[in-house]
Amino acid sequence: MTKPLRIGIAGLGTVGASLARLLQTKAGSILHRAGRPIEVVAVSARDRAKDRGFDAGAMEWHDDPVTLAAQADIDGFVELIGGADGPALECVTAALKRGIPVVTANKALLAHHGVDLARLAAANGTEVLYEAAVAGGIPIIKTMRESLSGNDVTRVYGILNGTCNYMLTRMEREGLSFDVCLKDAQDLGYAEADPTFDIGGFDAAHKLAILTSLAFGTEIDSGSIYIEGIERVTSEDIAAAKDLGYTIKLLAVAQLTDTGIEQRVHPALIPAAAAMAQVSGVTNAVAVDTDLLGSIMLAGPGAGGDATASAVLSDIMDLATGVVLPTLGIPVDKLKPYTRARMRAHEGGYYIRLSVHDRVGAIAAIATRMAQNEISLESIVQRRSSGHGDKAIATVILVTHETTESAVRAALLSISEDGHLAGEAQMLRIEQLD
Amino acid sequence: MTKPLRIGIAGLGTVGASLARLLQTKAGSILHRAGRPIEVVAVSARDRAKDRGFDAGAMEWHDDPVTLAAQADIDGFVELIGGADGPALECVTAALKRGIPVVTANKALLAHHGVDLARLAAANGTEVLYEAAVAGGIPIIKTMRESLSGNDVTRVYGILNGTCNYMLTRMEREGLSFDVCLKDAQDLGYAEADPTFDIGGFDAAHKLAILTSLAFGTEIDSGSIYIEGIERVTSEDIAAAKDLGYTIKLLAVAQLTDTGIEQRVHPALIPAAAAMAQVSGVTNAVAVDTDLLGSIMLAGPGAGGDATASAVLSDIMDLATGVVLPTLGIPVDKLKPYTRARMRAHEGGYYIRLSVHDRVGAIAAIATRMAQNEISLESIVQRRSSGHGDKAIATVILVTHETTESAVRAALLSISEDGHLAGEAQMLRIEQLD
Structure with a gap:
């Protein structure tokens, strides 16, 4: 040789x-x-x-x-x-x-x-x-193609975009606004002049599409990903999440459900005590939940010339052995079609921030709409009011127990139709990690 | 095929x-x-x-x-x-x-x-x-043998013993004593009837010896590891470390220095905000610092029948390809002899807890001994006194800036010889993570 x-x-x-x-x-x-x-x-x-x-x-x-x-x-x-x-x-x-x-x-x-x-x-x-x-210098592809053979994956998720994680980390640690962090990210070369691809979640979605195929043995379907970027996350959300014991990250998640596979990219609240919550700045992380291993997590540099070159080099070293493995982990004719789970069927907890006209009975009406949609609340907090009299607007933050996306969307629609909202509702998903 | x-x-x-x-x-x-x-x-x-x-x-x-x-x-x-x-x-x-x-x-x-x-x-x-x-279900061997090719490693470290991590996690979260946690670990099957091999650091040392060889291309030398177990870590140390912004973990570290390679297993203070500080219970973690990647970390189950079987199975899958790689990453005749760095030359910060006879001038004398050994202090806190008059004993906790093991040991010897100590000094190393 x-x-x-x-x-x-x-x-x-x-x-x-x-x-x-x-x-x-x-x-x-x-x-x-x-x-x-x-x-x-x-x-x-x-x-x-x-x-x-x-x-x-x-x-x-x-x-x-x-x-x-x-x-x-x-x-x-x-x-x-x-x-x-x-x-x-x-x-x-x-x-x-x-x-x-x-x-x-x-x-x-x-x-x-x-x-x-x-x-x-x-x-x-x-x-x-x-x-x-995927995830630059983190050996997640080799791990999934080779090390997890024999494992049945139930979920793969991670922080796959360094630009977003850099911005969210600075917003949390320094209380800065989204716009200031974006400007800094651009000045440092972490974000493009047109940052849509990163902050809109599209870059993370590309990477997720690949991980989904490796995790579940399905064809790649990047057109079936539910994508929400971080543009609407405010420093107020980050502070409120922190008070509740959570950190907000742009997560990419592919998860096996009863009705198919959920592929979703969106800002999510994760427990502040989770190791992934400490993955800060431009660092990426990927976790895989399986039947045999429980959960493993890999964290490291998601980009950068040397880190990316290191990953390319490891592939070239594999070529030197002459072994040919199936590109997507299993023979391409064994890949199953991708079956999309409807996002409305997504189950989980939700963080909801509402700007509410501060009138007698408003909170009661909101709570009633939640109950009518069988949403059980973990907490409800009125944070502060601005304005006076008829113009007074209160911020109400709700955290739900596990429910469905369709229930939450139905409740929010009713609350909006009731005329209680002074602005668009903010709704962020809570991701359970173990 | x-x-x-x-x-x-x-x-x-x-x-x-x-x-x-x-x-x-x-x-x-x-x-x-x-x-x-x-x-x-x-x-x-x-x-x-x-x-x-x-x-x-x-x-x-x-x-x-x-x-x-x-x-x-x-x-x-x-x-x-x-x-x-x-x-x-x-x-x-x-x-x-x-x-x-x-x-x-x-x-x-x-x-x-x-x-x-x-x-x-x-x-x-x-x-x-x-x-x-090494580290059960975490694919660290494949990562080091295959994915890090082309990287020069400067340090590999991790939480390699689930028993110790389980005990330290419970001591921190519940304020329990070492003995209570050991008993529980034994009842749950996490610790053997004779727990010395785990809590004495010997199990972690075996794993470290293998990682050191892979990291630095040296012969395995498990006889040259500095080993300190967790037996002397008290709930008081854990609480004091927490106040200072640290978590105590049993770390196994192999590090390249000017005079050779340090291989050491000992309880260490790591920053509470580091991802590795959140690795709790029986979970293991390994991090590798390299020239190209900066730092990557892998975390997951360190033991358990299915997790270990999963790792064994991934090796068997590799056999199926027929490729033969050098067992220790490089051809065995290219392995360098292991050159041991003297532990006394170790550089880092230290946490020191002293039981001091509470007399006028004791703190000044201790600080003077530190200064004489050119140790600069980051903090010095007298935590409480017990007893009265001549019998009064104070707990003094010192945190040093970067210094050497020999300086700290010399200072502690002088302080002891000065007659200020009412009990054996506790000395724990602080590990810098990036």
Whole structure:
């Protein structure tokens, strides 16, 4: 096994450049661990002249990543271009058609085309590896594909977006507003100029779609995810949650229910004493509940050039062994169709914050509407009033025992129709962790 | 690859029986994931008649595990007997000599004979797998052998003993004494009748010895571990630590220093806001600090029949692929000798609790001794006095800034020689987590 593993890298941004550097600077220890040298023999990037901190002298340069994938003399193809379609999809397809295994960090590609790519890989006797696509440096893909074999998963959930977690952590610790935290996240490079993809929950949803497939042996269905971002979480919610013994996190959850699988991304209250509640800043975490293990949790860096390159490198090391595992954990023809559980059937506790016209009987009417929908309340707190007389507005915070999403939505609709609300209701789900 | 993987299991206690059951009840999903059936064709246990919940009808029974390992027609040998020497060592040796890969949950065996077994495995073109030997159901061995390739580790640490963590958690949450918690742990089956191996830190030390080798590419040296158990931790220490913003955990730490590698197991104060501080009860956790990843943490069940069987099963699934990796992550002839850093050179903060004769000038004298040893104090608190007049005894709690173990020990010796102490000093290390 001393024959080198020859790889081609398409995309030399932060991660690609870091990977190429590592393969040169750590060649010795990589050889010990992989059992054979790993050589970058071909690369593709837009700017050929740029100094990226590694010696590209002996590498074949391609202007077109698809040409690299289709023609270079390589044993593995590393796709670090990004994007669900276009060149990324084309070059990955080209490599797989030649039976060349693909390593990618591209969550959007997998969320949208994962099953097709897994099928193409299998048909050509190869596989796609994607440790870096979910939760960056955390080895959750290997854990789910290899370590949890034999476990029946009941739920997988986690903090999968560093931008949101950074913002929520600062809002909680410093009492800052959403807008101030967003601005800081943008200044620090944690959030894009258009932050919608992160704070809207879409980035976490892409990652969740992949985890769901691995957890339940189902086809990837990123179109069936209930998605709510953190835009409507206020510092008032965070403070109220803290008083109640909870922390607010943007959670991505896939959970087996009687009627199918729930896939949901939304801000959630989790117990402040849970280990995941301490996962702060840009750190990510993933937990898996199974029949054999109870619960395991992995936490670590969700992004960053070196951390992501480390994950890509671990996939490349796996290529060096020559083993081909099913891309999505089980053979692609054994994947079950994804069966969506209706979000309205979701069961759990709820945190509800209402702005209420402060009139005699308002609280009683609200409590009655809850009771009519068979919602049992754990607590009800009137926090303060603003304004005077007819203009007085009170903040009422309700925490429910376990109920259903449809009951809560029906109750809130009735309360709104009763004319008690001075503004839109805030409703956040409480996630039970063990 | 539809040829079955034939395995032999020596030892049918809780874990072995659970494993054999899983291989029968989950045969379908295991086939999907492993790509081939996994069949238990031979077993060895003392009591042949006992009902263990699986169908042993078609299995070859051996009274002697060594005969099984030496003669059965198997592709993999699973050792679940336990013990550093004796039958466990003999049967593992016999299997490896035949070139048959070994899966074991036996931490003592690896801590004492790991390098020899790795050498024997390599000489016969095979390997030893041992995911279940460290931290039960947490996939830390796979993570370190495979996912962290290319990372330079600077520290690995964790909560590796569930018995101690259960006791410390209850002492903290309920203010119970050490003795009460030990009794409860014994009643619940978390602690042995002779609990020394757990509460003395020896079990955690075995696991640490293995992690150290994987982290730093060194030979296993379980004889060079500094070990302190939790026997001297009092509820007073736990309460004082809590006031100071810390939680006390039995930590196992291996850390690279300028003079070598520190391997140490001892109760330590860790920041209460760290995720690891929330790892409670019998749950284990391991964190790894590296150059590329910063820090990752894995938490989950450290023991239990099903969780351990799950880890053993993941190793067996790896056997099904036919890949042989170096047992200790790198080829055994590339392992460096272990270089021990002197514990007296350990650098860190310290928590010190003194019972002091409450006389004029005592605190000043203590502070002076600290200063003479160039120890800078973060805080000094006199907590309460008992007794009257000449018999009055005060509790003084000191927290130091970063200093060395030798300075602290020298200062405590001087303070003791000065005649200020009414009892033995308590000294606990503070572990910085990021």
